[in-house]
Amino acid sequence: MGRKIPEATIRRLTHYLRCIEFIKEDGDKIVQSRDLATFCDISDSLVRRDLSYFGEFGTKGVGYPISKLEDHIKKILGLDKIKKTVLAGVGNMGRAILNFPFIKNGFQIVAAFDVKKALIGNKINNVPVFHIEDIKEIIKRHSVEIGIIAVPQKEAEEVANKMIDGGIRGILSFALLKCPLKKKVPIRYIEIAAELEILSYEIEKEG
Amino acid sequence: MGRKIPEATIRRLTHYLRCIEFIKEDGDKIVQSRDLATFCDISDSLVRRDLSYFGEFGTKGVGYPISKLEDHIKKILGLDKIKKTVLAGVGNMGRAILNFPFIKNGFQIVAAFDVKKALIGNKINNVPVFHIEDIKEIIKRHSVEIGIIAVPQKEAEEVANKMIDGGIRGILSFALLKCPLKKKVPIRYIEIAAELEILSYEIEKEG
Numbered sequence: 568m569g570r571k572i573p574e575a576t577i578r579r580l581t582h583y584l585r586c587i588e589f590i591k592e593d594g595d596k597i598v599q600s601r602d603l604a605t606f607c608d609i610s611d612s613l614v615r616r617d618l619s620y621f622g623e624f625g626t627k628g629v630g631y632p633i634s635k636l637e638d639h640i641k642k643i644l645g646l647d648k649i650k651k652t653v654l655a656g657v658g659n660m661g662r663a664i665l666n667f668p669f670i671k672n673g674f675q676i677v678a679a680f681d682v683k684k685a686l687i688g689n690k691i692n693n694v695p696v697f698h699i700e701d702i703k704e705i706i707k708r709h710s711v712e713i714g715i716i717a718v719p720q721k722e723a724e725e726v727a728n729k730m731i732d733g734g735i736r737g738i739l740s741f742a743l744l745k746c747p748l749k750k751k752v753p754i755r756y757i758e759i760a761a762e763l764e765i766l767s768y769e770i771e772k773e774g
Numbered sequence: 775m776g777r778k779i780p781e782a783t784i785r786r787l788t789h790y791l792r793c794i795e796f797i798k799e800d801g802d803k804i805v806q807s808r809d810l811a812t813f814c815d816i817s818d819s820l821v822r823r824d825l826s827y828f829g830e831f832g833t834k835g836v837g838y839p840i841s842k843l844e845d846h847i848k849k850i851l852g853l854d855k856i857k858k859t860v861l862a863g864v865g866n867m868g869r870a871i872l873n874f875p876f877i878k879n880g881f882q883i884v885a886a887f888d889v890k891k892a893l894i895g896n897k898i899n900n901v902p903v904f905h906i907e908d909i910k911e912i913i914k915r916h917s918v919e920i921g922i923i924a925v926p927q928k929e930a931e932e933v934a935n936k937m938i939d940g941g942i943r944g945i946l947s948f949a950l951l952k953c954p955l956k957k958k959v960p961i962r963y964i965e966i967a968a969e970l971e972i973l974s975y976e977i978e979k980e981g
Contacts, residue, residue: 577975581968585927585950606952644971645978652970659873663866664966672967673974712977713970720792737977739969743792745813753976755969759871760879761788762946762962763859763920764851767880768784769960770919770944771852 576617582607599630646673654679655726656717665692706733716740783824804837853880862933863924864888872899913940923947
């Protein structure tokens with residue numbers, strides 16, 4: 568793993584995982600680079616180049632043993648061990664998150680947080696809901712690695728800093744965070760409005 | 775607008791819009807490039823370079839008139855006219871989408887679609903829900919430009935092709951689409967699992 572891996576390759580690895588999930592459901596045990604290429608609408612050679620970052624796989628013309636490829640990609644992405652995760656904000660988006668089977672991707676949501684009294688003390692999809700004031704303590708106690716932020720924009724920065732106080736290692740946020748936060752940790756965003764706006768730009772460009 | 779605008783600039787324009795929304799709430803009428811820079815955790819000079827793609831704004835040392843800057847960014851992104859939008863899939867994620875005030879971003883959701891009988895004929899947040907079989911017809915009739923896909927992965931490709939049959943100009947999808955579709959239109963993805971997986975990789979890389 569000496570070479571630096573481009574971010575575009577890392578993203579495509581996640582697409583290969585989705586493709587592998589499909590293929591496994593069909594009961595196949597071998598995957599060809601062209602299956603991955605077709606699924607992702609890219610070239611065979613790009614797939615082979617991506618996989619070559621991680622040494623040799625499979626036999627030329629025969630394909631890759633699917634479970635070995637899956638294990639390898641998961642290991643590269645750090646998904647070979649379950650990552651404890653918390654969710655801040657149990658509105659519509661938060662509930663959607665709690666309904667995703669993220670555990671199969673390697674993420675276990677151990678607790679959710681909100682400010683609404685009616686929610687606190689309940690369980691949603693087996694995940695207990697606590698008051699947001701307890702988030703630092705619970706992150707610490709359970710060595711939670713990832714925090715998902717689905718609170719309103721105005722509260723997002725404060726929640727992020729509380730997560731950081733608890734020792735969170737990375738944040739996925741649906742709200743744009745005003746930087747800088749207390750400490751730099753990896754942050755990724757789900758920007759639904761931005762994606763629509765960029766799509767609008769792309770549509771106008773197409774004419 | 776002679777020069778080609780990099781995608782990273784387009785994305786930052788959406789961040790500047792978010793920043794402008796904040797600043798407007800505070801009642802300010804002028805924005806400095808350093809306000810945008812601080813919000814986005816980037817350099818002043820990058821902000822000024824981004825804005826220079828679109829000609830001269832503001833007066834050196836004085837800043838940009840906020841409503842003029844907002845109008846200009848919206849025009850670049852094609853957000854100066856409302857874009858009619860449909861939503862396929864009224865599960866948890868679909869409901870979260872219907873609760874977003876996308877209209878302020880320039881997107882009006884005119885109809886939602888599902889297969890569940892109990893939902894069809896109802897209105898959710900004033901948006902009528904139809905059977906997915908009607909999607910092509912309604913897109914055509916109302917000249918809908920954008921389709922949001924929030925159906926299960928297995929149904930996503932078929933729904934995308936129905937949208938394309940109706941003449942949709944662009945798609946935002948929460949499910950990865952197996953390509954190629956019937957016709958190439960701009961597609962953007964919201965990939966929650968992928969973002970978590972990339973975050974996992976970034977956390978492991980930090981060590």
